[in-house]
Amino acid sequence: MNRKEWILMLLLSSVNFSHILDFMIMMPLGNGLMHNLHINAQEFSLLVTSYVFSAALASISASFFIDKFDRKNALIFAYIGFILGTLACAFADTYATLITARIVAGLFGGLIGAQGQSIVADYFTYERRATAMGILMAGFSVASVAGVPIALKLSTMYNWHAPFFMVVALGCVIIPLLILYIPRMTGHLQKANQKQSPFIVIQNVIKNRNQRKAMLLTFAVQASHFSIVPFIAPSLESNVGLSKDEVSLTYFFGGIFTFFLSPMVGKIADKKGKLPVYIVFACLAALVLYVFTNLVPSPLWIIYVVTTLFFISSTGRFVPMQAMVTSVVSPQQRGGFMNLNAFVSQVASGFGAMLAGFIVVKQSDGTLLHYDYVGYFAIILCLASVFLATRIKQEVV
Secondary structure, eight states: OOHHHHHHHHHHHHHHHHHHHHHHTTTTTHHHHHHHHTOOHHHHHHHHHHHHHHHHHHHHHHTTTGGGSOHHHHHHHHHHHHHHHHHHHHHOOSHHHHHHHHHHHHHHHHHHHHHHHHHHHHHSOHHHHHHHHHHHHHHHHHIIIIIHHHHHHHHHHSOTTHHHHHHHHHHHHHHHHHHHHSOOOOHHHHHSOTTSOTTHHHHHHHHOHHHHHHHHHHHHHHHHHHHHGGGHHHHHHHTSOOOHHHHHHHHHHHHHHHHHHHHHHHHHHHHHOHHHHHHHHHHHHHHHHHHHTTOOSOOHHHHHHHHHHHHHHHHHHHHHHHHHHGGGSOHHHHHHHHHHHHHHHHHHHHHHHHHHHHHOEEOTTSOEESHHHHHHHHHHHHHHHHHHHHHOOOOOO
8 A cells, every 4th residue: 555545544444443432432331321320221221222223323314315425525524423422422411411412423423434434445446445444444453452441541530521532532633634634535426427316225225136135244244243242241251250351351362463463354355355255254253153152161361262263253254244345336326335234234233232132141140141042143144144245246346
């Protein structure tokens, strides 16, 4: 990559980092929020899901019109709205004001991921796209390695408002850099028919079997992953016997490895092919899912190896999958399609997490029953995703 490309990718990764961090910090802040706002677990759960639901609503709504705008302007608009929503979270002092602020942040945050992926797909040719997607994914890793621990430290030193102020401060640095260094992205406008129906994206998905398969692939991968994620920490603590500090280290090691691995996986996928790389990591993920959801008390190094492999296999399939999904739609309709795909992704994440919540049973001694059943469900979806991936026709667009 040349200098301009690196600047572009670093900025998009920074946007991704701050966006994901804002979502992730809510969950570890749960005890503090419930104590300070005098709310119960169900009300806290609504705080978390309100962001997801509003993001899903924004994604599907934007799919009707987002391709009529410069992708740079759309990203900056969404990011500014997201930062303002997060600022409102920082100043919120009641449950009602905080949940309202989370809804506002979600409405704008729901647009960010799809716009970032659309910019990458428009800017980089298909032969180089997975490498760029790998760098974009590094933002997720940094959020788990550095962002969440720093946010929790700030909340301990000051209060639960401090992590939100941190995200806002970071956003205030990023916004002017986006304005200065992100190039205008209007290539899709020069060829697009501006008089086409606003429902063209949904019409195309209904008519185009390849696009439907791509969305099914997204659903399978997301539902498989997020059925496991909510109970990672509880299962490691209750079933395996790790302390909270040892659980934090599993995220640290996983984040460090995936931070360096993501760009490497992207380069390999561009060189060897997106599909073969996806199949390798999906099959690895299926094996790791079985081991991980059946973990019993073991030597600490074995647990760290298994959990790190879980993060590696997850990242390894997300990178080529995203590159494949962007290839099934023309640039003129890519923004709308990616927003619709983001909606599918958010629904799948919620579905996976909700289903896991119904399956897993917490016993009186704190241990979790049937987490292995969740693992079998995730493995079935993982293997189904391999079949779906082989059926997708990758168009070089």
